[in-house]
Each structure stands twice: as C-alpha cells, then as structure tokens.
Amino acid sequence: MSKEGVTALYGRDTLSELALHLQAVSKTFGGLRAVDGVELAVRPGERRALIGPNGAGKTTLFNLIAGALPASAGRISLFGTDVTGMAQHRRAALGLARTFQITNLFPTLTVLDNVRLAAQARTADRFAMLRPVSGFADLQARAREALAAVGLDDRATSRVRHLSHGEQRQLEIALALAGRPRVLLLDEPTAGLSQAEAGHMTALLRGLDPAITLLIIEHDMDIALEVARHVTVLHYGRVIADGSCDAVRADPTVREIYLGA
Amino acid sequence: MTTEFWITQTFNGLSYGALLFLLASGLSLIFGVMRIVNLAHGSYFLLGGYVGLSVVWRTHSFVLALLAGAVAVALIGVGMERLFLRRLSGQTLGQVLMTIGFALIFQDLALLLWGGDPYSLPVPAPLQGVLIVGALRFPRYRLFIMLVAVVIGAALWLALDRTRAGAMIRAAVDDAEMAQGVGIRVPTISMGVFALGAALAALGGVIGGGFLGVYPGLDFEILPYAFVVVIVGGLGSLPGAMVGSLLVGLLDNFGKALFPELAYFTLFAPMALILALRPTGLFGRT
C-alpha cells in the first residue's frame, strides 16, 4: 500500500508507527517471480493472516521480511526503520521473530537449552564465557516464562528429538516468544497437528500478548480467521485481496481461487 | 627482471597449471557428482607416479606407464568407492573423513613398496631437450604437458557437452535426486566419475613424475594445490578447474621465483581474495 493509501485509510500519523511496511516488494528467482510487487501495511498489535494457495509465495514473503532472502526490489520497514538491506540477525535485534513451517529446532539440546538460546540471543550475556548458563537467573526466568506460555514447562529437561510433533510446534512458538518480540511471523503454526492440538495452538495464539504484532501464514482458512481480524490474500506472489475477514470471504476473486481450485 | 625472465616464468607457470588441471579436474568432477572432497586425491597422483615408474623400469615404455598408472589407480578408486564410500551414502562428512584414512594407508603402502628415496620418471627421448625460439628455451617436456592438458580438457568438455554419458553426468551434478528419478543410474555414474577422476590424477602423477619427481610426501604436498584450484575455480565446474589451475600455476611459479622461502604462502593471497569476493569460487556452486 502506498503512503497515500495508508494515510487515507489509517490516518496521517500512522505511517511511522506501522509495525511492518512493505512497499512494492518483489523477489525473482531466475525467471520466476515468487513475490510480485507486494504492498503490506501492518499496524502495531494487529493480528494479520496471510493466506493463499500453495506456491503463492507466502513463505518466501516471510523470508524476505525476516531477511533470510534479499529482496529483488522494494522496501521493507520495521517500526519506521528501513531494514531492506539489513542482515537477518540485525532485524531480529529490532524485535522481529519468526517460526518455521518445517520445524527448525536444536535437536540434541534440551527444551530448556533451546529456549535459553532464544532468551539470551539479544542480550550481552550471549558472549559470557566464564559463567555457566545456569548462573544467569534472569535468562533462566525468561526461558521458563516462554515455556509456561506454550505449556511445555514439564518437558524442560527432555531433548527435542524426543518430543512429539505437536510439542515441537509448541517449542517453535516458545523460541519466538522468549526473545520478547515486537513483531512475530508465524509460518503455519498448526502444520501437521491433530484437531485437538490445533485447537490448543489456536487458543495459545489468541492468548498472546496484545502488544505483539502477529502475521500468520495459515493454510486452514477457518483457523486463520479465528486468530486474525485482518486478512491478506496472496496468489502467484501478488496481493489479490486485503481487508477484514468478511470482506475477503465475500471477495469474488478469492472465492474463485478457493472454491474453484 | 628481463623479458626473458617473465616469458620463461609465464611458460613455466602455464605448464605447471596444465599439470594441476589434470589433478584438479578429477577432484572437481568427483565433488560435482558425489558432493565429497576426496582427500586421497593426492595419493592417486602419487600412486600413479609410482606405478608409472615401475612400469617404465621394466618395459621402458612411457605410453605403457601412462596406461598402467591410469588403469591401476582407476581400479583403486573404484574399489574405494564401491566397497567403502558407498556404505556411508549420504553422510558426506563421514565419507570425506574416510578418504583421509585411505590417504594415510596409501602413503604408508607406497613407502613400503617403493622405499623412501626420491625418483625421477625417465622421460622418453622425443620429449627431451628444448625448443629454441630466439633467445628463449622451452623444454619439450613442458610443452608436452600443456598439450596433454589441452587435449584432455577438450575431450572432457566435448564428452560432457555432446555425449549421452556426459549429459547424464551433468544431470547428476545438477540434481542427483532428480536424475535418479528420471532413470539415470546415479550410483553407476558416481563410480564411473570416481574412476575417471582417479585416472586423471594418476595420469598427472605419471607425467608429473618426469618433472616434479616421485617421492614420499608428494601426495600431501600437492593436495593443497588441487584444493586451491577448486576453491578458486569453484567445485564441480570444469571451466573453473581450467581457469583455476592456470591461475594457481602462474601464481605459484612467480611466487617461488620471487620469494622462494614463502612456499605456499603465495597461494594464500588469491585464496583469501576469491573467498572474500565469491565464497563459492569463480564458477562454483555450493
């Protein structure tokens, strides 16, 4: 969305306060335009769902926002700061956290150590070399807090590879939360979960701190619309619909893609 | 530093590069198809030289030495791949470490079979002597090395580009899983490429025997050169191996001529530069 469009829709002051602002962002791989001129304006505290059929470019877009991939064109801003050329770890330092569609944890380490890594990531303590990890009470507390938030406190000493798939997806979220993020990108958090597990996950997501800005990729339209108020629909790398749940549900192009597909 | 000096050194550098091409092209191809770096590659070079030596001592035939060296080492390569490396299919680092084990074994076997004295492979009469052009003297043997490298380079290029086998190899290099999926027998290709790479290294060893000599320790001494060539040129790329070997040959030669005490250090700078600019080498793929 252009500056004029944002101002028109949200009011004059909102521009610099946007949690996430994408302007004409594109990504090409050889001849393929995976992401094509995407405009996105997400306000702080907003819950936004990013939906679209397989191959629509949703995860690629996440990778661009997070900095795992460099954008071919366009501008990405995080709370007013231009992060387009910024390295991944520096964007995280600005308060951006993400989860992965395919579980990406530290397999041989314990659940607690996994979260500790997340908790210490943006602190000076990560360079401490002469004191054991257990001696850092503050980090320990943050780690435990994150585990409690996702309901994994009783699994703290288990090794990740011994967790069930559902527990691993929970840990994915815990890792993202432990760093106290301002913007959280969730890539298909319910992927591979049973009905019951998905229900728990949805409740978890709905209960997250309202100050955190959430951007969720979800395959399941129903779950997406349960957690988010505002939906952006992606198709072949382009935004084809962007608005409230009802507006999107009623949009003819969206209906065609989802019902006609 | 006269003009003669520069021309002679350039010529020497190019001929050394030609020899390195024989060694490095095999290493690059093996990596391209199997994604492993064969740390026994220097050993193939050395063993080729030793086998060639023994054959020449017995038969006085340089051609036979070339053939014997290539075939013998190709067989060793095939044995290594089929009987050992294949058991760790998929564990690339394990396979790489296994090749170190073999490198040690080969080094010791060579010591056992041929002793600790350095040897020089007798050069056949037609390749001896120098070609005189004005005030410059070009050793015929070095010209021969360059010719061999050009011929082999061209043959490899054509084979990869024009033949069916070449297409299969290129497919396997590009995406082994996909290639297997369309019916290409990747394990057979791997074995074939391994044998080819070993044979090329051995060929280099026989030919190199006439001008570097054959001696214990040569295997580990020449290995870093092969590595720098493929690091500079990019693993898995034949043009990369060609460009890389010429660059390394020239740099090393000038380095040795100007700063003899620094040895490998002169390769250090180009390696650092390339890695700083293009981490996967000039033509490389990860």
Place this chain on the structure above:
Amino acid sequence: MTSRRALLAGLGTALVAGMVAPLLSAYPLTLLTQVAVVAILAMSLDVLLGYTGLPSLGHAAYFGVAAYAVGILATDYKRGFLTCLLAGLLLATLTAALFGLIAIRASGTYFLMITLALGMVVWGLAFRWVSMTKGDNGIAGVPRPELPLPWSLAAPLPFFYLTLAAAVLAWALLGLLVRSPFGLSLMGIRESESRMRALGYNVWLHKYLAFVIAGAFAGFAGVFWAYYNGFVSPVDVQLVTSVETLLMVALGGPGTLAGPALGAAVIVFLKNFVSVYTKRWLLILGAVYIGVILFAPRGVLGAFRRERR
C-alpha cells in the same frame, strides 16, 4: 554428564595421575606427559569440531606456530618461560585470528579444504623458511624452563606435574567455556545455523571467536610440546598431525571435552606401542580411522551432523 560430575571426574583423574606418577619409571612417565600435552590440543579442537560443528583439518598449525615460537626464543634468544609462553600464545592467537578471517567465511566442505590448505601454508613456511625455522632439520636443544621452584624441570617428574597442571587449567577453562551462554550458542550453531540467525545471533562472529579461542588453546598445548619434546620440526605442523588430532576427537566423542582427552590418551599410547613393533603407524592409523568411521555408533559422528537448513 552434569557439571559437578564432570568436575569431579576430571579432578579425580588428575589426582590419580598425580599420585601414580612418582611410582612410574621414566618411559611411561614421559608418555603420560605427552598425553597431558596432547589432551590440551584435542580438547581445543573439540571446541571447534564437537561443539561448533566446524571440521578443521589444519589445527596443528596453531599448535606448531606456538611450538616454533618457544623453540626459537628459548634457543637462539635464551628467553625464559614467561616470555616464551606469552609469545607462543600470542603468535598462535594471531595466526588463528588471521586464518579465521578466511576460513570462517566458508562452510562445510570448503571450510575443510581451506583449513587443510592453511595448515599446509604453515607447514610450507616451517619447511622452506630455513633462516627462521632451520627447515627440515628442526630446532633442537630446547631447554626445559627454569622456574623459581626447588625442583629442576629437566627431571621428568617435576615436568610432568607442570604439564598436568597446565592440562587441568586448560580443561577447567574450556569446561567453563562450553557451559557458558557463549558455549551454548556454539552448540546452537552446530545444530541449526539458520535458527540461530533467525533468533538474532551474528553467527559469523560466534564461529570466528570459537576459531580463535580454539587456536589459542592449541597454541597453549604447543608451548608445552616444545618444552616436552626439546625439539620442534615441520612434523609438528604436518597434515598427519592435524589428522591425528581429528581422530582423537572423533574417537573419544566429539562435544564432550573429556572424550577427546581420552582419545588423545588412546592415540598416544597406540602410536608409541605400535612404533615398538613396526614402522607402519600411518597404515594402522588409517585403518583405525576407517574402522571408527564405519563401525562406531552414530553417536561418534553425531557432532559432524551439519544440518544446513
């Protein structure tokens, strides 16, 4: 193994070694001394390989550079222990700092090749820079350090206690390192670099620091090696030495510190034992290598898992 158990086990081993030492004759005592020195080297490589997942085939370079520093300073310049120790450590650290800039940019296979090549650069210098290193002849006659102690370090027993103390110190410091938040970050990098980046870590920096620290400790081992051996030569920086060190870590169990120390003991004893009966040490080493890789339980190679995601 919990921190406390590891601490007790390590101290216990050192204590036992210390008590047994006076009962040993000269030869086994020198072997034990050699184990102490080499264990430091193996543990230093473990930080890089076992904990960070970076397979270096050129670790002997830092070991050797420090050994040469001591060799040259102690013979030609008649410098004392402290000067030699500091010079060795400094040189090893600077070398690692320089080499790290090149090596850490690469990953996986390229890293392996680059570290090998860099190791050979040092070997080449040791071999060819005759005016400095005396080339193939090596530097002989490195005297034992003269410390303000009532016992002469020229005698095997006091020298053993010195190296044992050094080994315990290295083990304690490295033990703290691997249990610290920084140590945890290294393990995180080993398991998933992509996740670490997403969490906000400057992965390159952590790897680089690990590389330099590992090099520094390898240098620490090198200092004591020069004094132990009394002789420094290109053999100390040759590829085979790096390869032996890697095997110690692989054999003993990467990512445990104690494992590689044990691996060091095994390889030192094996090497010395084998050398009595045959000259074919390399053949046996190679066979052991292949055997370990083929038949050892996956756990041994577990740390070599580089999950590139």
